[in-house]
Amino acid sequence: MILVLGGIASGKRTYLRSLGYTDDKVGCAIASLEPALYGLEECLTSGDLGQDELEALARKDVVACCEVGQGVVAMDARDRVWQERVGRTCCWLAQRASKVVRMVCGIPTVIKE
DSSP states (O other), X not given: OEEEEEOXXXXXXXXXXXXXXXXXXXXXSTTOSSSEEEOXXXXXXXXXXXXXXXXXXXXXXXXXXXXXSSSOOOSSXXXXXXXXXXXXXXXXXXXHOSEEEEEETTEEEEEEO
16 A cells, blocks of 8 residues: 655645546545545544554555644644544554655655655
8 A cells, every 4th residue: 555645735636646546546435446545634534443444444555645733733622633533544554555655745755665
């Protein structure tokens, strides 16, 4: 699995396309049958993932997620919990990923391979 991280509009979707994942091969839900997932952070708004959901993520070819912990700490407690959840999930995925790419200004930087 390749984990792709980056801020909003950092080039994550363009990078997925460069890997050959057209829009019809990119899902927005963990349970989707598409081999790639875009927007992991949105999947984590309703709570922690169970082990089955985590394993389903790890079986995807590519998972893309917005960085949500690199900036201002949210004022709302619920948003801070969400930021923590996204960060912890990305740490879990990064440990299992064969490759981790950070997107900055459309430039992919491989941080694990």
